[in-house]
Amino acid sequence: MKLDLKELTGIAVSTAGNIENTVIHGVTKDSRQSSPQSLYIPISGEKFDGHRFLMQAIEQGAVASLWKEGTPLPEGLESSFPLLYVKDTVESLQQMAKLYLRKVKPVVIAVTGSNGKTTTKDLLEAVVSTTFKTHKTQGNYNNHIGLPLTILSMDNDTEVIILEMGMSNFGEISLLSRLSEPDLAIVTNIGESHIEYLGSREGIAKAKLEIRDGLKESGLLIVDGDEPLLQHLSSPNVLKCGYGEDCTVKIVNQDGDEDGFTFELEGENMVYSLPLLGTHNVKNAAYAIAVGHYLNIEDSAVNDGLKNLTLTNMRLEKYRGLNGALLINDAYNASPTSMAAAIEAVKGLPNYKRKAVVLGDMYELGPTEEKMHRGVAEYIDAEITDVIAIGEKGKWIGEEVLKKGKPGPNVSIFNKKEEASDAIRSLLSKDTAVLFKASRGMALETIIKPFIEDVQEAGK
Template sequence: MRMELKECAAIAISTRGTVDQHVIQGITKDSRESLPNALYVPIKGDRFDGHRFVLQAMENGAIASLWAEGTPIPSDLPADFPLIIVRDTIEALQQLAKLYLNKVKPVVIGVTGSNGKTSTKDMIEAVVATTFKTHKTQGNYNNHIGLPLTILSMDEGTEVIILEMGMNHFGEISLLSKLAQPDLAIITNIGESHIEFLGSREGIAQAKLEIKDGLKESGLLILDGDEPLLQHVKATNVLSCGYGEENTMTIVDQQGDENGFSFGIEGEGTTYYLPMLGTHNVKNATYAIAVGHYLNIEDSAINEGLKHLKMTGMRLEKYEGLHGSLLINDAYNASPTSMKAAISAIKELKNYERKVVVLGDMYELGPDEEAMHRSVAQSISEPITDVIVIGEKGRWIGEEVKKLQKPINVSLFSVKEDAKDAILASLSDQTVVLFKASRGLALETIITGFKKDIQEAGK
């Protein structure tokens, strides 16, 4: 980023120190971060107050700071160190992001959904970056603090910015959408994530549709046309993607293996290729293709972008396991919808006789969490051969598979460390293993251990 400090001062109640002749070239909320010529944003939480660390921020390169009105100023802070005094530093951060968006004027793409936000964001970037200078949300910077920080970290020459929008409660997506004012808004799907706070899938759909609140008048809404809870959303500026014939973009001629999928779009002559597992990711790719069409990117460039896609980690990520096995790390997070989709992706693999799913607890599912865990068992059928479940909640999945008397080996473990031997016993060159659970369980550490075993075996 690049902003003159006096531009930032436009949002201030008042200022302290010298605000002229300074140029901000970065922004940080972490006083420990070394960032020359940065604006420091002190965030005040229930258990901490970033204002206490302004001197550390200054030592690490900050040349100015936002400052909440009424907060005592440290006596040893130099008198000429610029403070932009505001009512609330988070609101001020959001206002600065708006100012910077209006200055740079990129095409803004907002992405939300219960599952697949990050994968879709990565696919859109892969397509758009073939033609435009592109910036996207990094990591989980997708909330009321992370999104403005993402905006303020983009280069002045950015032509397209891709903003992931997450939420736990009603009103949060609306705030982000109004802040970003997207030209394109995408809803990947409606699942069960955060149903504890939103009450029902209908509530989740309502919350996700808040992305329309800030959509520019000339903007386009792209959504999952196969989702019944979104099928009432009809307008000239709505484009639906999916497998149903009623969609604006209907997926056809899909073929796949363990390396990815080829597919087409009804009415087009192009065959696209996606180097990823999972039919659900083909639908995510159609959102990226729709964005490419909106931006008048050539089909050949869209295809080239998808072919060279670089995904954020732990999204159906493949590793070679012991004895030539294939390990699939989809352990970043989980909901019933995403877990069922990942299981389906493993079922689609043709070259493995033994298909093992290692599943664990899913969180934030509310009072119906047991029923939602048990519902996953309906997706576990042949050619799945083994189910290894971990955790108190994950146990419900295994119990339900047993109850349904499916011809599948079921093993139940309280903690992931105890599951390692059972997983090891299944590994051969005919075995594929999926790892899937909520973030809190960190199932990927099992894979990390196996990778160390491979390294030791190779010595």
Template sequence: MSQGPVDHELVFEGVATDTRKDCTNKLFVPIVGEVFDGHRFIDSAIENGATGTLWEKSKPFPKDLEGRIQVYKVEDTTVGLQKLAKQVLKEQKPYVIGVTGSNGKTTVKDMLEAVLSPKYQTYKTQGNLNNHWGLPMTVLAMPEGTDVLILEMGMSSAGEISLLTSIANPDVAVITNIGESHLLQLGSRENIAKAKMEIAEGLKTDGLLVIDGDEPLLEPVYKNTLACGYSATNELQIDKVEKRENGYTFTLKNEDSPFEINLLGKHNIKNAIYSIAAARKLNVSESEIHKALSNLTLTGMRLEQDRLPSGALIINDAYNASPTSMKAAIETLVELEGFDQKIAVLGDMYELGNEEEALHRDIASAVKAPITEVITVGEKAKWIYDGLVEDKAQQVPAVSFISKDEATSYLKGKLDDRTAVLLKASRGLGLETIIKALGN
């Protein structure tokens, strides 16, 4: 990384990539994408307080701005951002936990923060900043004195997790599960599993890989692997699960003390096991782990419960969806007690490739009593409806709408305090807007 005249006393208070936000005393990194180039906004960065910038050598720096900001010239600003993050990690040496998987990444990230923060100063990926730009930005936003850094790692194609783990060099890596997200790009669940397993490539030599031990595609290829799940081959085996009004209690095999989570969705038990594994690796006391798990709060739109003015319960799980997570959400609605009507509002799932019609139709196999009705929303979700009406053994009635407005109008007349409604779809559909339209 070469630069113009260097002010060795210059200290940056953070990194900025968006000049519409406060850039005071920050290093501006102009990101170059397919349809945009952040270099064009250097004047706005200076105007908003940036005191330094990375700058690609191939691009001329505006002569009228010379001397107004410290310039560090690099071959590629994205690579420069990634190298900067790697250097910060090397200098500050936080304990790094990387989390990937088809579903549950954000939930596990939140759980990890909950069980670790009583003992350590933690910082986690904010929002969905989990790609080749977002992960280094998360590292560079890490507060001074951070003990544990929890990094969510997303992907859409092979090689992306490999890059992220090479930057993060995690002490613990978690693979939550293998679903069908990104079948469009990767073609098969086997290829998705291989792409997720790339996270082990960057593990420290004494690092721990935590995996879903019930997934045949996730074989323990790394020397220090901890398998978690229900089958007897798992080192952390889930045992004695009991459903409670708003969650579950469970034990681990050969352990007496039950854990409690006040979260809907049986799949969250396995998510909790991953956080228990990491907390034990970091010597968090058992009492602190139990207490943290029983007081969890998660990022929004993940089985989030709310009451409408009508008294109906809304379960908002509309943050994203894949066939695996949609079936899990439906099972959550099935298990819910105390309601006469249980309505599943199911929307489009994206990025499923050539199998998208079959995967939507197959959702019908998860629908069963005591669900009382299914409402599908969107063109792709119409296949869920088709799967339901074509199955002669299926007794749950269904209706299909292309627009959210039509679905909302239909739903309005069905709501009372004995009704529970599940919302589940891919993020792009914005299914949660139905809640606002229903008066909440």
């Protein structure tokens, strides 16, 4: 970005220092990182106060700062140093982002959902960047602080910005949507993530649909057309993607193997190719294709984008393991819905005699967490040959699979992930595919590393 500091004076209660002649090339909230020509955003948390680190931020390249009214200035600060005095630095950060969006005027695509947000964001970038200069959320910068920082990190000539919107409670998506005023909004699905705070899947659906609160009047809402909790949505400005008869973007003629899928959309002549595992990712790709159509991107360019997709880490990543085994790292996070989808992806793999799943704890499921873990066993049938259940909660999955009796998979249960290493190693052969899936807190990917023979992704 490039912005004259004087353009931001409207968000300030008052100013100090040399405002007129200061140009900023970015914003930062981290005084430890090199940030040349940046505006420092001091944020106060429960355990720290960013105002204490202004001098350090200046050493790292900050040339101006927001400053909460009434907060003492650090000793040694030059009187000419530009300051924008505000009532609340986080709210002012959000106001800055809104102002910058209106200055750059990109097409804004907002993405939320219980599962698949990040993969859909990556698919959108793959498609849109074939034709437009595109910027997207990096990492997990998808909350009330991360999203405005994402906006303020885009270049001045950005044509499309893709914003991932996360939440754990009511009102959070609404704030992000009103801040960014999207042209297109996508709800990937309704799962169980954060049900601990939202009470039910109905509550989750209500919270996710807050993405409409800032949607432009002429904006387009794209949703999971196979989700009953979204069936009530009906207007010319709503697209439903999926497999059902009521879907306005209907997936047909789907075929797949371990290298991905080919599929079509009803009424089109294009055969799309997607180098990803999991039927659920075909639907995520359909969202990206629908956006491509909205932006008048050529179908051939859309398909090229999908074929050249680069995913964020730990989303059904494939690795060649010891003895030629296929290792599938989907350990970034987990909910019952995403775990079931990942298991189905493994079941759909051809050419593997042994299909194993290493499953761990899922968090933030509330008082019904045991029932939800045990419910995963419903998706584990004779197509899965081995189940390795790990953790205090993950063990419930293994116990429930054992209850189903034979015929069924071999089941091993471990309290700690490190204890499962020998059991995993014993499975590995060229005829074996192994899925690793658990919530982020388990860091399940750490037990995969010793078994990776080829550091490059399998098939690449």
